[in-house]
Amino acid sequence: MIKNEEKVVTLGSDTEAVLESSRKHINKKRLLFKIDVFVLSFVCLQYWINYVDRVAFNNAYISGMKEDLNMKGNDLNLTATCFTVGYVIGMIPNNLILLVVPPRIWLSFCTLVWGLLTLGMYRVTSVNQCCAIRFFQALFESCTFAGTHLILGTWYKENELAIRSAIFTSSGLVGSMFSGFMQVSIFNHLDGVNGLEGWRWLFIIDCCITIPIAIYGLVFFPGVPDASNISSKFSMTKHIFSDRELQYARRRLPARDESTKLDWSVIPRVLKRWHWWVFSLVWILGGENISFASNATFALWLKDQGYSLTHRNNDSSGIYAVGIVATVLSAIYLSKVKRARHWHVAVFTAVILCVVAIMIRIAPLRPAVMFTAQYLGGVSYAGQAVFFAWANVICHGDLQERAIVLASMNMFSGAVNAWWSILFYAASMVPRFEKGCYALIGTATASGIVSIMIRSLQIKETEKKKELAYIDVNDMFEDEDEGQDDEDEIADELVTEQQPVQPSHFV
Known part of the structure; x- marks a missing residue:
């Protein structure tokens, strides 16, 4: 009950609790900062x-290896295809599992499993064994990329999301670099130790690094801003975030439609909108733009050239x-430049990749040209x-819908890459990669065009859509030392504007 000389306002129990808990700034x-330390750190x-x-x-x-x-011909591409098939199969199921199983538990479990599968690679004796392990590795690894973008979208505002998405994706690139440096060091120091080749030691050490990360996630990763995390077993969330901070973390983001449910209605809901169709298409193209680098064409070229x-x-x-x-530069541009747009980066990237393809096609055997083009x-x-930050927004x-769109983007890209890499970037095509150059020009050009299309559709949608109101508690309450002159007005706003928060693993 809030009283003054003129009127009395009676609040419901939920509203009164929000009012009381929000008085402290x-x-x-x-x-x-805490979100970055404990959410971003684990996913990275x-x-x-x-x-x-x-x-x-x-x-x-x-x-x-x-x-x-005794691997021959396109055996490398065959194992890559097996990995891609597992990755594609696991993509959407993993994202949907994250909607019903606490992400803290599921992501940590998946990390543990693929770490143990990585350990199994050190015992392989045939290509078939490699294919089997790679397939199951991919099933569990497929939770990572799209699942993380889904989670980031539950913690960060639009102006915060670009740089966090960039940090996250860059962590994977750092991992790629680290793996190469680590292999060199292992080969130089452990090759032949205990009768094991250097490449076998690489998988053992990888596993030893992976397991602690899985344990770290189970203990320190809060998952999503859900108050139920406070009482989660084995979780340190209750010591890191207060219940009020988690509530505010949910409420600081634009409200979403709480009436949507994970049932069969999601299928027509997703299919009738342009989001799923166009974002899936643009990342098929974007994924194949990356394919020239991700299929180790440069490493194969270096090996071929001695x-x-x-x-x-x-x-x-x-x-x-x-x-x-x-x-990182793209994220800074999108976050700091007022008139920056996602499609600007997409078109710029497309132009650069067309130049790359032309350079390699013209002079594939000149080291200076190949090094410059590959970099x-x-x-x-x-x-x-x-693209994933754009889809999140x-x-x-x-x-x-967001869970399905993000997963589908990666799923369809992987499905195409399963045969695309064999058709255009097979190990047998080194050193010229003639087909790959033409393919890169095609996908780069198309990705730029589709990005412009997305921006056009986004503008039309924004004009029609009404923004759902949400409450920023900090902006509504004055500091306590200024008195309680505005409490009546605040109480009225809370009564009329407060949106119910439904129990969920996600905001």
């Missing part, structure tokens, strides 16, 4: 080790370094942060 910067570590484990196979291939397992093992592992890491720089091709990795209002 929530430090926004401190809360955002998880994606980093994901790529360390994933790229380890290619590094092992060029570091002795090919000869030891470069040493150190050069094969280290020189190709420069592509990932360029990818990190391009990703420039690293800008394609910026598309990971740009546009689909924010419908959680289930």
Whole structure:
């Protein structure tokens, strides 16, 4: 009950609780810092080790595994296809599981499983064993990329999301670089120790790094801003975030439609909108832009041209370094430049990749040209942060749609890449990759065009859509030392505007 000389306002129990808990100012910067430390840290570590484990196979291939397992022809591409098939199959199921199982538990469990599967790689004796393990690795690794973008969208505002998405995707590129450097060091120091080849030690060490990250996630990762995390077993969330901070973390984002549910109605709801169709298409194209780098074409070229093992592992890491720089610069541009738009980055990237393809097509055997072109091709990795952050923003209002769109983007891209890499970037096509150059020109040009189309559709949708109101508690309440002169007005606003928060793993 709030009283003054003129009137009495009676509040419901929920509203009264919000009013009481909100009187103390929530430090926004401190809360955002804690979100970065405990949310962003785990997803970045998880994606980093994901790529360390994933790229380890290619590094092992060029570091002795090919000869030891008598791999021939397109065996490398065959194992990549098996991985892609598992990745595609697991994509949407993993994202939907995250809607019903606490992400803290599911992501940590998946990390643990793929870490153990990585350990199993050190015992392989045939290509068939490699294919089987890679398939199951991918099933569990497929929770990482799209699932993390789904989670980031529950913690960060639009102006915060671009840079966090960039940091996250860059962590995978750092993992790719780290794996190459680690393979060189392992080969130099552990090759032959205890009768094991250096490439086998790489998988053992990868596993030893992965397991602690899984444990860290189970203990410190809060998952999503849900008050139920306070009482979660084995979780430190209750010692890191207060119940009031988690409530505010939910409420500071634009409200979404709470009436949507994870049932069969989600299918027509997703299919009748343009989001699923067009974002899936643009990332099929964006994923194949990256394919020129992700299929180890540079490492294969270096091996074909007789470069040493150190050069094969280290020189190709420069592509990932360029990818990190391009990703971060794109995020800074989108976050800091007022008139910046996602499609600007997409079109710029498309132009650069067309130049890359032309350079390699003209002079594939000239080292200066190949090195320059391959490193420039690293800008394609910026598309990971740009397109997924864009989809997160546009689909924010419908959680289930957002989960399916983000997963479908990666799923369809992977499905195409399963045969695309064999058709255009097979190991047998080194050193010229003639077909791959033409394919890159096609996908780069098309991705730029589709990005412009997305922007046009977004503008039309924004004009029609009414923004759902939400309450920023900090903006509604004055500091306590200014008295309680405005409490009646605040109480009225809370009574009329407060939106019920339904129990869920996600905001």
